[in-house]
Amino acid sequence: MMKLTRSLVRALALATLGLAATAAQAHSFKLGAIEIGHPYARATAPGQPSGGGYLSLSNAGANDRLVSASAEVSKSVELHTMSMEGDVMRMRQVDAIEVPAGKKVELKPGGLHMMFIGLKAPLKQGDTFPLKLKFEKAGEVTVQVSVEVPDTSHKH
Numbered sequence: 353m354m355k356l357t358r359s360l361v362r363a364l365a366l367a368t369l370g371l372a373a374t375a376a377q378a379h380s381f382k383l384g385a386i387e388i389g390h391p392y393a394r395a396t397a398p399g400q401p402s403g404g405g406y407l408s409l410s411n412a413g414a415n416d417r418l419v420s421a422s423a424e425v426s427k428s429v430e431l432h433t434m435s436m437e438g439d440v441m442r443m444r445q446v447d448a449i450e451v452p453a454g455k456k457v458e459l460k461p462g463g464l465h466m467m468f469i470g471l472k473a474p475l476k477q478g479d480t481f482p483l484k485l486k487f488e489k490a491g492e493v494t495v496q497v498s499v500e501v502p503d504t505s506h507k508h
């Protein structure tokens with residue numbers, strides 16, 4: 353009885369380690385022909401109402417569109433684009449983000465991004481949280497977002 357329990361515990365511990373290692377090394381997700389690379393969010397200060405989320409979308413299949421995103425960490429997740437209006441960078445909500453066939457689309461600071469609106473708690477560096485992405489054709493996938501501190505030298 354004791355022996356069985358101990359080996360079970362060891363097996364569970366090894367399985368957990370294996371999963372953690374895989375997540376840290378790869379940190380990309382697949383949904384059919386679409387690969388979702390390095391989903392991350394910026395760490396936020398206490399009281400900050402919203403935060404930015406970023407990832408890359410590589411599409412080896414037919415034209416598709418990212419139509420919505422949702423996460424437990426905030427009331428809603430909006431898809432945003434940034435553009436210059438005169439001398440000012442402004443962001444505005446878009447209905448969908450096009451993911452053309454054979455292309456890689458980057459959601460990154462200063463460009464297309466996700467916005468976690470109405471954060472329930474600050475996003476802390478090192479935390480991860482699930483994010484559900486919905487594509488028009490490929491359907492839905494849940495990815496793990498890692499919370500990172502903004503680093504201007506770190507190109508995504």
Ligand SMILES: [Cu+2]
Binds near residue numbers: 432443465466467
């Ligand atoms: Cu935004």
